[in-house]
Amino acid sequence: MQLLDGKVLSQQIKQELAAEVAEIKSQGGKTPHLVAILVGTAGRSETYVASKMKSCEEIGMASTLIRFDDTVSEAELIDAVQAVNANPDMDGLIVQLPLPAHISADKVMETIDPAKDVDGFHPINIGRMAKGLPAYISATPQGILEMLQRYQIETAGKHCVVVGRSQIVGLPMSILMQRNTYPGNCTVTMTHSRTQNLPEICRSADILIAALGRPEFITADMVKEGAVVIDVGLERVPDPSKKSGFALKGDVKFDEVAPKTSFITPVPGGVGLMTICSLMQNTLKSARKEVYH
DSSP, X not given: OEEOOHHHHHHHHHHHHHHHHHHHHHXXXXXXXXXXXXXXXXXXXXXXXXXXXXXXXXXXXXXXXXXXXXXXXXXXXHHHHHHHHHOTTOOEEEEOSOOOTTSOHHHHHHHSOGGGOTTOOSHHHHHHHHHTOSOOOOHHHHHHHHHHXXXXXXXXXXXXXXXXXXXXXHHHHHHHHHSSSSSOOOEEEEEOTTOTTHHHHHHTOXXXXXXXXXXXXXXXXXXXXXXXXXXXXXEEEEOTTSTTSEEEEOSBOHHHHGGGEEEEOOSSSSHHHHHHHHHHHHHHHHHTTSSOX
16 A cells, blocks of 8 residues: 655645746746635635645745635625736636635636636636646646656556546546546546445445545445545544544545555545645646636
8 A cells, every 4th residue: 555645746746836936937927826715714714725825935926815704795706806807917816615605606606717717617617628628627636637647556447436526526537537648548437425336336446536525434345455545535523532622534434445555645635735736736827828828
C-alpha cells in the first residue's frame, strides 16, 4: 500500500506555480488575481476560503475576498458577480458554496463569466469538459487527475467505480475517467444512494472513487485486493478524545481498507489539498487566457 500524499504533491505544485508567477512578473506581466465571494460566517466555508487566500499569497498571486452577511439578497450577490466579470484585473472568481436557502446557487453560478469560472461549475465549462474541449475542470476532479498522473497510476482499460453523483465531483469525475486521454480510458460505473448491489459493484473496481459524503461508508468488504482508492469525503465526526471534540473522517474506513489497496488517499492530507492547487492552476490559466482567448 502506498499513500497518495496530497501534502507532498501540493507543495510541489505550489512551487511550480510560484516559479511561473515569478516569471510572469519578471517580464512585466500582470499578476494573476483570484476573487472569492463568501456569504455568511459558516466555520467550514471560512476555513476553505482562508486556505485559498493563503495559497494565493504563497504562490505570489493577488487575491480579493468579498464578504456578505447571510442576509444578502440574490440580486445584490449577482450584482457583485457581474462587477467582477467586468473587471479586467480580476482573472478568476469563486463563490463559496453552500449559499443561504433564499439564494439560487445555480442562478449565481450561471452569472459567472465562464472565462473566470475557475471552479469549473458553469454549465458552459461542464459542457465543454464533456465534449473534450478546452475548459476549466472542477477543482476536485482535476486534483484527482493530477494525483493519478503524478503517481503514474495506470488507468487505461481499468474499471473505475464512482460512488456519488454530485455535479461538483461525481458527475465530472465519471466523464473525465472515460475520456480518451491519460488519466482516462477507463470503463466507468457511476453509483449512488439508490444503486442496488453497491458492495458487489465496488468490489469490481480497479479504481474506486468515493464521493458521497457519508463518513467511513466504504468498508474493507467493499474493496478488492490491489485497488486504487480515492477518498473525496471530509466530514466532522464527534470524538471526545480530541481537544476539538471531533475528528475528520473520509468516506472510506481507512484503517481497515488501506491494507487491501495498492494506493489510497489519506483524510485529511489527500484530495482536499489537491483541490486548492487545481484552483490556483485554473487561475493561472485564466490570467494567461489559455482556455478562453
